[in-house]
Amino acid sequence: GESVGLHLPTLSVQEGDNSIINCAYSNSASDYFIWYKQESGKGPQFIIDIRSNMDKRQGQRVTVLLNKTVKHLSLQIAATQPGDSAVYFCAENQAGTALIFGKGTTLSVSS
């Protein structure tokens, strides 16, 4: 079946550095990919999405890159702040089917 996974379970960075969180997926037929952020004790929060026909999408301090050739997705966070500390999930979806989440990467930002 489909699977979505993240390369590293944890990532530690210094405040002000850029962070890159990676995700590999297996379902070539997915229509879009989404990144979520989950802070401790809270539900996941939508960050940004990207359609499968796009390579790059930028938001506020975040950029998502999609490489369909190698089935790889990344989330780049510019000037990482302590408030960015959380677990980050990628997810993939085909229209009308279940949303499949990866297992998450824990980002720790130290001052």
Added chain:
Amino acid sequence: EAQVTQNPRYLITVTGKKLTVTCSQNMNHEYMSWYRQDPGLGLRQIYYSMNVEVTDKGDVPEGYKVSRKEKRNFPLILESPSPNQTSLYFCASRNTGSNEQFFGPGTRLTVL
């Protein structure tokens, strides 16, 4: 305030005792969904609903039921809970044309 609410937030119960976790959203969203989150397994979708009276199985529907009689409510029913359903449950909603899904605060369920 636009939000998704879940009740109860915490529940400890025993095997076989039927329970319902309620979910309500005030954003007039068509799409609602239930997930469970377990260590090492991430978030897995249980059921989802594209609109009133329309529900579909997600990745792990066994042992769960849902209903969507009203647009705002999407209760999760465990007819006969078992210990393997001990988990953190999240309800979520979104508009049909959007990928931005809003999650509730979670319900931590323990089945003894």
